Amino acid sequence: MTPDQQAAYWKQNLAYIAVLLSIWAAVSYGAAILLADALDRYRLFGFPLGFWFATQGSILTFVALVFVYVKLMNDLDRKYGVYER
Amino acid sequence: MGVIAWTWLIVVASFVLYFGIALYTRARSAVDYYVADRSVNPVLNGMATGTDWMSAASFMSMAGLMAVMGRDGSAYLMGWTGGYVLLAVLLAPYLRKYGKYTVPQFVGDRYYSTAARVVALLCAIAISFVYVVGQMRGVGIVLARFLGTGIANGVLVAAVVVFLYGVLGGMKGITYTQVAQYVVLIAGYLVPAIFVSLLLTGSPVPPLGMGGTLTPEGAALLGAKPGQELLEVLNRISVDLGFPAFTSGWKPRLDVVAITVALMVGTAGLPHIIIRFFTVPKIRDARSSAGWALVFIAVLYTTAPAVAVFARATSVATVHGRPAAEPPGWLAAWRGTGLVSYQDRDGDGRLSMSADPARNEVVVDPDVLVLANPEIARLPAWVVALVVAGALGAALSTAAGLLLVIAAGVSHDLLKSVLYPRMTDRAELWAARLAAVSASALAAWFALRPSGRVAEVVAHAFGLAASSFFPVILAGIFWKRATKEGAIAGMTAGMLFTGGYIGWFRVLHPEHGPAHWLLGISPEGIGAVGMLVAFSVLVAVSLVTVAPPRDVQDLVASLRYPREAQPTGTGGTGRRVFR
Structure with missing residues (x-):
């Protein structure tokens, strides 16, 4: 990789991290804690929604976020021809 | 067969299985060592990591804590998560790209300083120790119940068991043993939960x-x-007893x-997971x-939250308002451990539970709820035994692994590598054993005066990791300007702040409640502030040093x-440190 490509690769990685961690924070600190009381007015699968995010939704989101990052980074590695075999 | 007989059978069988796999894979790997690719499938590695991760805190304490919180x-x-x-x-x-073995090694290399490495090592030992205290308490609770003794004797036996397990410890780090442990652990957790879920709501x-609706049996x-x-x-x-609504x-x-x-x-800064x-x-x-x-x-x-809901609902329903002369079996069985107490203080012939301590007649330590849950729901004896096997596996594997971290940290990384380079191998071995014995004994002492429930004690270890390792590792990766002085000062400040706060409010002055806490933040959460302290000190000191x-x-x-993308043409690529 040339220095320009390296800079672009790193910048893209940081952008992915920023987006994924924003979702991570919004679901756990937002929906499951700070907004939980407000969300409890709605219901999902028999749960008050805030309680559902606190006990189920946040954990399922975390799993999804990690696998999305795996996919994004593997694609990025392929794009720059640095995918490890 | 009774509960105790089933417990012995399943616990012994599970440990024979673990050691059997350890011996088998060890013999095989000696043959395969130079031939086969040693790479482990990421799925199995993930399962083994899960086993390392889930200790007595996750298995037996967390759902109980949630039941009351x-x-x-x-x-x-x-x-x-x-x-x-x-x-x-x-x-x-x-850190994988960096490719060395331990977190203190990374800190030492990245911060070009033996002093930084030693500080990191001391932090790792302190964190592992607090973590062991939690496990020791967990094993002690299980043993107290099933050896029919008080919690104090349970913890003392636990110290011996943990020490022996750690020294025998052949299975630590053998992926397939950990896969077997995962299976036993998850079965011990899920089987009773599925039984109770079917009983209460009909959902498997x-x-x-x-989130379901009650079956006729559950309603009864x-x-x-x-x-x-x-x-x-x-x-x-909950509201009837004077507590806030559970949800x-x-x-x-x-x-x-x-x-x-x-x-x-703290999860992201915990040495044995990294x-x-x-x-x-x-x-x-x-x-x-x-x-x-x-x-x-x-x-x-x-x-876990389902277990918390089930345990809370059934434990109250089977106790509150029942005749004091015929307490439910699980309550009487756990009384001997000293973790459960009940007394018909108002003399109305019934046991009452209440949010008001003056009127409450039944005290149940939340740490026993997960273990007692199958007994509360009157599940078959073998299900109770399965839970015990899962809990012991979870606690012992984690405790033994951490004990080895402490022993190797003291004997090899501290004494041999830094203080006495000329130490003989024999002396190093004895130092390791001495460190393991001392750590076990000291951990048992603390486990008798725990700084909280098992999950809370373990949370304190996480708070310490959050205040020491996470800032230096993160800055070490993302900020080239972070200096050795910054790292040493940051780790020290974070560790002292968080350790001091926890020690003050949980060990020295447990009577000082939330009114005395900094901004109402509990000792379990103070690691978040400690992390900010460590980051601030690290940044400030780095900026004023070379x-x-x-x-x-x-x-x-x-x-x-990635490896294929080493910098081209710029000369120095960090290879010298890198090797």
Whole structure:
């Protein structure tokens, strides 16, 4: 990789991290804690929604976020021809 | 067969299985060593990491804590899973690229300083020790119940068992043994949860059953009507006793946020978990391994709130208002441990539970709820035994592993590598044994005066990790300007701040309640503040000290790109430090 490509690769990685961690924070600190009381007015699968995010939704989101990052980074590695075999 | 006989049978059988696999794979790997590719499938590595991860805190304490904390208990659920997102995106791939074995080694190289390495080592030993105290208490509780003795004797026996297990410890780190442990652990958690879920709501999936409606049998057990929603019934039971509704949160929001931050960040700074990502074959495997570990952890963690709901509802329903002369069997069985007490103080012939301590007649330590849950729901004896096998496996494997971290840290990394380089191998071995004996004895002493429930003690270890390792590792990867002085000052400040706060409020002055806490933040959550303290000190000191040498800055840069993308043409690539 040339220095320009390296800079672009790193910048893209940081952008992915920023987006994924924003979702991570919004679901756990937002929906499951700070907004939980407000969300409890709605219901999902028999749960008050805030309680559902606190006990189920946040954990399922975390799993999804990690696998999305795996996919994004593997694609990025392929794009720059640095995918490890 | 009774509960005790089943317990012996299943516990012994499970440990024979673990050791059998350890011996078998060890014999085989001696043959395969030079032939086969040693790379372990990321899925199995994730399962093994999950086993390393889930200790007595996850298995026996967390759901019990949630049973008494309601929705606020989810700080533990989210804290101990959300940290894997941080690990996967911020730390694991870069540390894998760096490719050394331990976290103190990384700190020593990145911060070009033996002093930084020693400080990191002392932090690792302190964190592991607090963690062991929690496990010791957990093993002690299990043994107390099933050896029919008090908690004090249970903890003393636990210290011996943990020590022997750690010294024999052949199975530590053998992936297939950990896979077997995962299977026993998850079976011990899920089977009773599925039974209770079927009983109460007819759903075979506990996380869905938690939100389901009551069957006629479940309604009879809880004193409600069939078809009512379980969570509604539990909320009503809680409010009737004078507690807030279970699905609402009643701790200050700031404290819940702080606990969640401390646990998430601590997860990402915990040395014995980070190490697992040093050993996967490729950098991209570090990311997917974190994902698979999280999947296997999530199986237990999404079930835990269901267990909390079931345990809370059934434990109150089978006790409150029952005749004091005929207490339910589980209550009488646990009384001998000293963790459960009941007395008909008002003399009305009935046991009453109440949020008001003056009127409450039944005290149950939340740490016994998960273990007692199958007995409360009157499940078959073999299910009770399965839970015990799972709990012992979870606690012992973690405790033994951490004891080895402490022993090797003291004997090899501290004494041999730094203080007495000429030490003989024999002396090193004796130092390791002495360290293991001392750590076991000291941990037992603390486990008799725990700084909280098992999950809270373990949360303190996470707070310490959040305040020491996470800031130096993160800055070490993302900020080239971080200096050795900054790292040493940051780790020290964070560790002293958080350790001091926990020691003050949980050990020296437990009578000082929330009114005395900093901004109402509990000792379990103070690691979040400690992390900010450590980051501030690290940044401030780094900016006023001389920038790191060129080759260290190149090392940091090289962590950012996969192996195939080594910097071209710029000369110094950090290779010197890197090797």
